[in-house]
Amino acid sequence: GEDVEQSLFLSVREGDSSVINCTYTDSSSTYLYWYKQEPGAGLQLLTYIFSNMDMKQDQRLTVLLNKKDKHLSLRIADTQTGDSAIYFCAESSSGYSTLTFGKGTMLLVSP
Amino acid sequence: EAQVTQNPRYLITVTGKKLTVTCSQNMNHEYMSWYRQDPGLGLRQIYYSMNVEVTDKGDVPEGYKVSRKEKRNFPLILESPSPNQTSLYFCASSTNRGRGNEQFFGPGTRLTVL
Numbered sequence: 310g311e312d313v314e315q316s317l318f319l320s321v322r323e324g325d326s327s328v329i330n331c332t333y334t335d336s337s338s339t340y341l342y343w344y345k346q347e348p349g350a351g352l353q354l355l356t357y358i359f360s361n362m363d364m365k366q367d368q369r370l371t372v373l374l375n376k377k378d379k380h381l382s383l384r385i386a387d388t389q390t391g392d393s394a395i396y397f398c399a400e401s402s403s404g405y406s407t408l409t410f411g412k413g414t415m416l417l418v419s420p
Numbered sequence: 421e422a423q424v425t426q427n428p429r430y431l432i433t434v435t436g437k438k439l440t441v442t443c444s445q446n447m448n449h450e451y452m453s454w455y456r457q458d459p460g461l462g463l464r465q466i467y468y469s470m471n472v473e474v475t476d477k478g479d480v481p482e483g484y485k486v487s488r489k490e491k492r493n494f495p496l497i498l499e500s501p502s503p504n505q506t507s508l509y510f511c512a513s514s515t516n517r518g519r520g521n522e523q524f525f526g527p528g529t530r531l532t533v534l
Contacts, residue, residue: 317460342522351424351510351525352463397463407453407478408523412462 313411327385331398338400424526443511452494456507
């Protein structure tokens with residue numbers, strides 16, 4: 310079945326850039342997502358990218374997609390302590406709402 | 421306010437005592453889903469529903485039941501809970517069409533089965 314892999318932990322200093330990586334196996338993935346989970350809360354959609362795009366930028370967030378290598382990354386510029394959270398990569402195939410999630414990357418931002 | 425609500429938020433129960441976790445959404449979404457989140461395992465889908473009276477198993481359905489009699493509600497039923505069902509549970513909903521199929525998540529229900 311489909312699989313989504315992420316590194317489990319990333320630690321950065323405030324003001325640095327953070328890059329969270331994700332790989333997926335489903336070649337029919339149409340949408341790829343990044344969700345953020347703050348402590349004690351549910352997941353919130355941060356951004357998504359359609360599979361025919363290479364890059365998407367939204368304020369401090371940059372998503373890069375390498376479809377050939379099935380690699381997705383999320384770059385957070387000028388990382389703040391409020392960015393500390395678990396970040397989930399997810400994918401879905403066209404026409405379906407079911408998402409396959411990675412295990413999540415815990416981002417810790419230190420002052 | 422558009423939201424997904426879950427009740428209860430916290431529950432401690434004993435093995436074998438039937439329980440129901442409710443989920444309700446006010447966005448007229450067709451799709452609803454239940455996940456469990458466990459340390460080191462991420463989110464795993466339990467059941468999902470594409471529309472009223474249409475439900476299907478996710479990756480870890482054993483020990484759970486669901487029903488979808490109305491569009492807004494999607495309760496999760498544990499007929500005979502066991503300690504391995506101790507977990508954090510999330511309900512989510514989305515449209516079946518539309519921009520990126522964004523899923524909206526509830527706040528979570530932390531269940532402990534003794």
